[in-house]
Amino acid sequence: MRYLFRPPAADATGLLLLPWDQPLEEWDHDLLLDVPSRGISRHVVRFVAVEDRVYALKEIDERLARHEYALLAQFEGEGLPAVSVLGICVDRPDEQPAVLVTRYLEYSMSYRWLFSRPRGERSAEQLLDTMVVLLVRLHLAGVFWGDCSLSNTLFRLDAGTFAAYLVDAETVERHPSLSPGQRAYDVDLARERVGAELLDLQFGGLLPADIDPIEVADSLPPRYESLWEEVTREEVFRTDEQRYRVAERLQRLNDLGFDVGEVELKTTDGGTRLRVETRVAGPGHNRHELFRLAGLEVQERQAQRLLNDVRAFRAYLEQKSGSPVPETIAGHRWLAEVYQPVVDAIPEDLRGRLEPAEVFHEVLEHRWFLSEQAGRDVGTTKAARSYFDTVLPRTPQELTTPSVIAGRG
Incomplete structure (x- = not known):
């Protein structure tokens, strides 16, 4: 047998002790994890925990395995939204x-799991919009998926909305x-596959009665075209509008979660023509900024939400002291x-329900709700206590590495 693993090599050492010479279907149950949020796969897929990390193992033809390994490594290097690949095992006995x-994407959920949970009143339209954003991002990077579906997508909460990640790259072509x-x-x-998956949900009694699977699936192409047009269109405007219209356009792209590359302005008889190179390359601006100010690694929308709170806190400090406060000090x-006391106050039995940054985001939302009711600002501490007492306990246990490993046996 031969192994090919990407750095850091230390991640792979524990995996080498697994029984790679045996078919995955025959592995001892004690070695495996029962992952509640796993989706449906046409291949044999198993999950294992090694040194406090969860990995997904998929049996697949060697040619396809090498193809997918190379592509997923490219995607990770370019910051495209896909699962992170660790390695492949080839030349197994008996032509296996x-x-x-x-690497398992922590806090991620399959579409079936989302619709089967008590908290999962997630609309099909919401997941479709999230998947369309993923497809546009991939297409901008020259990625032809060839098998875009809800089953091949993982969803992860990001400040109350969803982020989508590609899971299966077997059919992907790069151009x-x-x-x-x-x-x-x-x-x-994608339209065909999503329609079939929503029909399957309907037959299983998991889809709300007022949703027409075919109607929702048929809405995917216009949703895609609308977003593609928004992020790639050229604009023409008067020369005296140039400054604010360019700023407005770039802000709109950032709000949609896209990075901006080259910006080209060309003067024509009809006015100034703006062309923007839209791309997805690396973590977004908000993630960089929050890490710089507070050392937190979170998702992009979470970072945007938390940065707003940092700025509000800085303004409070300046008002209180009557003098400017450097942004790094405020961070x-x-x-x-502010942030760490809320995270530390999460009750032990509720830890792992959501990412810490997502918990803090929801506490801020709860604070706004309570303040609206009270007609005054109730403060983060009181809002956190109320949230831990009344909201977080209703959140189903989602997948985290520690919680899954703790639940083995």
Whole structure:
């Protein structure tokens, strides 16, 4: 047998002790994890925990395994939204398929799991919009998916909304750019697969009665075209509008979660033409900024929400002291005096329900709700206590590495 693992190599050492010479279906149950949020796969897929980390193992033809391994490594290097690949095991005895090893995406959920949970009153339209954003991001990077579906997508909460991640890259093709025909074909494949998956949910009694699976699936192409047009269109405006219209356009793209590359302004007889190179490359601005100010690694929308709270806290400090407060000082004080006390106060039996940053976001939302009711600001401490007493206990246990490992046996 041969193993190929990406750095850091230390992640793979514990995995080498697993029984790779045996088919995954025959592995001892004590080695495996029962992952509640796993989706449906046409391959044999198993989950294991090694040194406090969860990995997904998928048996697959060696040619496809090498193809997917190389692509997922590219995607991670470019910051594209996909699961992180660790390695592959090939040349297994008795001509067994290769095994692709990926790191499990913590706090992620499959579409079936979302619709089967008590808290999962997630609309099909909401998941569809999230998946469309993922598809547009991939297409901008020259990625033809070829098998876009809800089953091949993982969803993760990000400040009250969802972020989507590609899970399966077997059918992916990489090009310098995609033609309109390639994009349209990929979108049509997605429409067919989503329609079938929603029908399956309906037959299983998991889809709300007022949702028409075919109608929702048929709305995918126009949703995609609307977003594609928004992020790629050229604009023409008067020269005296130039400054604010460019700023407005770039802000709109950032709000949609896209990065901006080259900006080109060209003067024409009809006015100034603006062309923006839209891309997805690396973590967003808000994530960078929050890490710089407070040392927190969170998702992009969470970072945006937390940054707003940092700025409000800084304004409070300046008002209280009557003098300017450097943003780095405000960031460190916010972390110590506002964010960390909330995270530390999460009851032990409720830890792991949501990411800490998502908990803090929800506490801020709860604070706004309570303040509206009271007609005054109730404060973060009181809002957190109320949230822990009344809201967080109703949140179903979602997948985290510690909680899954603790629940083995």
